[in-house]
Amino acid sequence: MKWKILFFSLLGINALMIVLLLFYMFQPFPSPNIPNIKGEGPTFTVQTSKQHINTLIRDYIQKHKKEGELSYDVQLADRLYITSAIPIFGKQVDLKMAFDPNVDESGNIILAHPTMTFGRLRLPVSYVLAYIEKHASLPNWVKVDAKKERIYIVVSDILIKKGYMLKAKTFDLSKDDMTFTVTITK
Template identity: 30%
Template sequence: MTENNPKKTREEKQIFKKMNFKKMNGWKIAFLVLTAFVIGTGIFLGTRIFAIREPNYSETAKVTNTKGQEVTTISMNKSQLNALIDYYLTDFQKDSSVKYQFALENEAMLSGETKVLNFPVHFYLYFDPYVMENGNIQLRAKSMSIGTLGLPIEEVMKLVKRSYDFPEWIEVTPKDKAITLRLDQFQLPTGLFVKAKKINLIDDEIQVGLYLPEGKE
């Protein structure tokens, strides 16, 4: 019968603990590496999704001749203007597979569908319209709805700007949370142009001036 050696037993226990420590430490390292990879991938995808690719705009957009004689003032209500907007957007988006809608109620509303992490999400953006001194119209975003996602308005507007084609005379500026209708760049086929004069959605009063360019009076 062999005699027990207490010293040898203690050494064996220490070796066993070291082996277990290395094994546990290896699992911890693998877990940390995997966690760092997942977080890093998420950050990368997030920045790619919300990074906006800005086109090279010139500092001063081309402006058509907005000097002339006012021919008449056109008054309309929201229903009449919505019919015109719907007709215009239907024609403008006829060759587009991704469509959006714009309508006036007690506020201006832009709605459509975009993708977040490659999943389709329906959005609604609500604006207050303001007539600018030059006769253009600025829509200032005040609230939004985009499913259950808690994204800030600026990020949603970046997604909208990337996802949709807008007429050249419409400027979307996510940083300012605004959309500007550049009526000074919108000219009717006859050469006439328009300027906004009044927008009161609550009282259902909308007025635009119709102008004849200089040299054509």
């Protein structure tokens, strides 16, 4: 009689183990906690130099120059320089503007602390910037603020390719360190 009790106890334990095994087998596996990121896609950091940016600027100017417009050149050195020559009385007079570029918290470049000369004559900055703001055909990503004597380059509005957004991270001419982030928005 003792063997019957042990047999049914062992049978009950085995049945309980099978029921528990089947119960845990059919339970859903908890998924790992992965945050759902919406909006921005992957971001890449691109570091470049003054020489490479000068090449990009020169190519952009040549590609977008319209017939009959005043020719100009943009050069990164110790400051950002914009130079041109304006014909007056049959003679070319040099126009030179110099700016200190900085990056704001939104990833845009601010051209500040300008100096402007026409030949050897120093020009009032606010008047020249007001004239440029009214009469120059600038890209939509260049904003002139004559009152604050600044030019804003809205880097995120520069169209690289649809679905890509650009922001400036650093723009240090003295260290030759220009860093941008490229985010894939699609």
